Amino acid sequence: MPLSLAQARDRLDRRGISLAEFSRVNDLNPNLVSDLLAGRKKGRRGESHRAAVLLGIKEGFVEAPNAVNPQPSASARPAL
Numbered sequence: 001m002p003l004s005l006a007q008a009r010d011r012l013d014r015r016g017i018s019l020a021e022f023s024r025v026n027d028l029n030p031n032l033v034s035d036l037l038a039g040r041k042k043g044r045r046g047e048s049h050r051a052a053v054l055l056g057i058k059e060g061f062v063e064a065p066n067a068v069n070p071q072p073s074a075s076a077r078p079a080l
Contacts, residue, residue: 002056005036005037005039015016017033026050027046028051029047032051033055036051036057043057050062053071
């Protein structure tokens, strides 16, 4: 079950992690994390979805970076 916004913020406080540090460690925009915890964003797609799942306010899966649209390696590109 997802955490409420207050519970997610409290969880960061109990762990002694600032919003800025959480954002930096998880490679997230701090303004986005703030907007999620304030209820201004819903966390439906992309980075906001990933942030919401990492905060625990949304159930879901977090893919590895570039997993959805991986870039082909140089050796996989067709010759021109």
